[in-house]
Amino acid sequence: MLEWEQYLIAYQASKNEIYGRYIDDIFMTTNESIDEMKNILDRANDKDVNIKINYQIGKSIDFLDITIHNEDGRLRTCLYHKPSAEPYILPYSSDHPRHISRNIPYAALLRAARICSDVNDFHAECIRIDMSLLLNEYPPSFSRKQFYHFFHCNNAMNVLTALNENGYRHLHQKSLYQPTRREKQLTVVLKDAVLSPAVLKAKIWDKTIMYPRYQFDASNCKTLSVQFYKWWNIYYKNEKASVRTVKIRLVANTNETVESYLVHKKPPKERLTRMENDGHNR
Structure with missing residues (x-):
């Protein structure tokens, strides 16, 4: 696609027009007539048998x-x-x-x-x-x-x-x-x-920050963090505690969705290959 589009890029640059592409969607501006643009696009369409384009010309398009x-x-x-x-x-x-x-x-x-x-x-x-x-x-x-x-x-x-x-x-x-x-x-x-x-x-472990995780529950989400930090300040942030300088960042684990229960992705290729080899060995 990169080699195929060079003709269109050069043509648009010579006319001081816009050319943009995202994967296989292309956007172009022009002041040429519709017949002239159709001829240019048809010539581009014949350059490669593996690349066929469908184009739309108008004053309003969706890109x-x-x-x-x-x-x-x-x-x-x-x-x-x-x-x-x-x-x-x-x-x-x-x-x-x-x-x-x-x-x-x-x-x-x-x-x-x-x-x-x-x-x-x-x-x-x-x-x-x-x-x-x-x-x-x-x-x-x-x-x-x-x-x-x-x-x-x-x-x-x-x-x-x-x-x-x-x-x-x-x-x-x-x-x-x-x-x-x-x-x-x-x-x-x-x-x-x-x-x-x-x-x-490997990322260096920062021992000054701790990320305790908890299972999120909407019924107690407001009170849990307040109570947790309160307990932490009472029992672990005193002068005798060895972790008094550690910062805490509570992280909520979201609950499983219906999709996670019903949809199972295909196993990795290595596992499938190993299963096939085990079957042949038997």
Whole structure:
């Protein structure tokens, strides 16, 4: 695919146009006529018998999870939702730690702010997110709190209260160019090869931090951590205790899902091969 697309990349560069590809999905812009673009794409389609493309030309197309509109030479982007997609997210009543429920609306709003280039499209997506939360039994007070948290953290309260266009433009640009966690990790690796060597090695055990795990239960999740830290401060954080300088980070183990009980993945290839060899030996 990399060799096959070089012709299209060079052609788009010569016309100062956009070319982008993700796996086997390609997006291109052009000011050529439709007949001219069809000839170019047909020639590309005949280059390799193993690669066949189906193309769509228009002022509005769907690319991955984005709908792109051409409005008099200006590209407007918004989220694309499949017609058959249902507004299903993790139900609020699900037995998961509350930080997971809090992350769902925040991540959805961040995704919408990155993709939607127009404030009205973003507003429509906010309504869709709010409706999805309600349909999955999230309390309205919880949703309002998480919406407020998102706009407050991103210094965009004028977008929440008045749909301020300039405020949203700043939010969109900030969210669009904000590096992901993976990108931040790669930056650290490239910046300091000594602290983050390319060759994997065993992680040094930090004896100053302890991560006790417990089985999450929604019925006592609020009181358990408070009681645990209280006991820790009484019995282990005194002057005589050897672990008084150790920091504690409680970690919740989520409960098994129905999928984990009903779905079993295929065993590793090594195990299957070993079973076949054992059968032949018998």
